[in-house]
Amino acid sequence: MDFINLTLLAVFIPTFFLVSITPGMCMTLSLSMGMSIGLKKTFYMMYGELIGVGLVAGSSVIGVATIMLKYPSIFLVLKYGGGAYLIYLGIQMWLSRGKMAINLDECNYNISKRNLALQGFITAIANPKGWAFFIALLPPFIDENLPMPSQLIVLIFMILILEFTCLIIYATGGKTLRKLLQNSSNVRVINKVAGSMMMGIGVWLALS
Secondary structure: OOOOOHHHHHHHHHHHHHHHHOOOHHHHHHHHHHHHOHHHHHHHHHHHHHHHHHHHHHHHHHOHHHHHHHOHHHHHHHHHHHHHHHHHHHHHHHOOOOOOOOOOOOOOOOOOHHHHHHHHHHHHHOOHHHHHHHHHHOHHHOOOOOOHHHHHHHHHHHHHHHHHHHHHHHHHHHHHHHHHHHHOOOHHHHHHHHHHHHHHHHHHHHHO
């Protein structure tokens, strides 16, 4: 018994990959964290971000997005609160302070796994453009003649795989930049670049 339109899926996969690999809020966050705390620690941010993306994708299809749009105060709290926190972290990193800044004398980063995951989650669900994107992208790839639950499961599964792949690509790039700069003893440069990116993401989140 068919549970997904394979023709639509074949078009959906490259379409979503191209959109996901394009620099955006979550990808920039992954790049910044890859530079500041390394790939291994960044995985915890990715877990939270993927949960958020899955929630947004599923909710966009089943209609929860409509409820969110009726109560914009929910978005405002997440946007401004999350944005302010990211800006704060960026300032700390720019000044080579805080738990996320690189310190060659202390390579054990103390930021908790839970906070990393929470940052990724909030960034994913507090981005109105993400909601708008899924609302616009997903419906055309759903076949009305096939069961909705099975199609939604497959599409979200593919979204998470593609999103995770792109996050790893960006985080790995950040890790590589970090190693190159660290070999040149330019640790402060890493902190300033990563911190500036983090502040930019915070402003982007608040103004989006």
